[in-house]
Amino acid sequence: MAETVKLLGTKGSPYSHRAEVALRLKEVNFEFLHEDLAHKSDMLLRYNPIHKKIPVLVHEEKSIVESLIVVEYVHEAFNGYAILPSDPYERAMARFWARYIDEKVIPAFWMSCWTDGEMQKGFIGQAKEALTILESQLKGKKFFGGDSIGFVDLAAGMVAFWFGILQEVAGISLLNEEDYPVLCRWADDYCSVEAVKESLLDRKLLVAHFASKKEKIFATKAPVYD
């Protein structure tokens, strides 16, 4: 019988990762459909005609897109693990920090990797500030979500796994134990969670992938996540 839940995504994408971890936390049976982003499938274009991006969650023939919206949907539509807090104020805070990661942390870090000279210095300054602010949100907790991973941890998946890989390929050291001991400890703990481990590609493969695309990314600044 065909699965009623399908996830169109790629293992290389931190956005697809968010959706995948959410499904695994809820123990949902789903089919992972790997997209070739250079040749987008008819299915992807049909289910996400406006943005044409992954991840796309298809549940009973209806599609949900935009990774954080997918995670909120998974939290609401399936029983079990609570990805978002139950208190409205805590929920607002979780949404705020997830958005902060998307709007400030990731863009500054990304551009720090793929620019040079004065421009790079500027982005590195922004990235450092953003990482400091993000780290302060851990406030002595094991995870952003408390004792177990939650919405903000999933949003920060890219920080936990991809940032180390990207900076290695780019030849910079932004997120390191000396400057961000708490965030680095969190990253290790996050990557050790079962649902996360099952979603992550082998690190060496991802390093090789980004290394092979390095010149292209440097030129276009556009991510290549497949």
Next chain:
Amino acid sequence: MASEKGVMLLDFWVSPFGQRARIALAEKGVQYEYKEENLTEKSELLLKANPVHKKIPVLIHDGKPVCESLIIVEYIDEVWSDKATLMPSAPYQRAQARFWADFIDKKVYDCGSRLWKLKGEEQQTAKKEMIDILQLLEAQLGDKKYFGGDSFGFVDVAFVPFTSWFYSYETCANFSVEGVAPKIAQWAKRCMERESVAKTLSDPKKVYEFVCFLKKKFGVE
């Protein structure tokens, strides 16, 4: 910002983002204190309530700040849940509402700003983009009374403040919203029949005066 009971909104009169919060509060009948911020000289309260972005709107509820307009609207909807529900109840419809609100966030303000900031080719490109955005939203609205269906909802709240900017967009870029997206124009009129919207939205002519002030400030001619 002591743990004072009550609701306060730090805002700026013409901000469509602040207006989203005001409309949501009005729909719910929530009493609150409105504080107009001088954005060239931000108050200590604003800097303390939103140290990360230093932006309005900020909702302060019993001393606790909530930032980012759509997050504020969802918060208002969840806390004052007994009246005028803005978000649908089913997960799929909720995801759809969030998608369109997010789409409006990512596209309308930015494209709108380019309509008055730019000239020539670049302005024409922005104009085409704005028309595409309006027509996409019109297709989403369809023949429904509101984006939320029969009831005024989350997407309506997210988009309606921008309708008082239509006059400015039309004047700067020389096109007509009614001409390119008549259903959106009609929806805007319907929304203005709601007290929460009519009392919140800025007069389009005043918005245009503000845009002209910004143009002078940024040296756009």
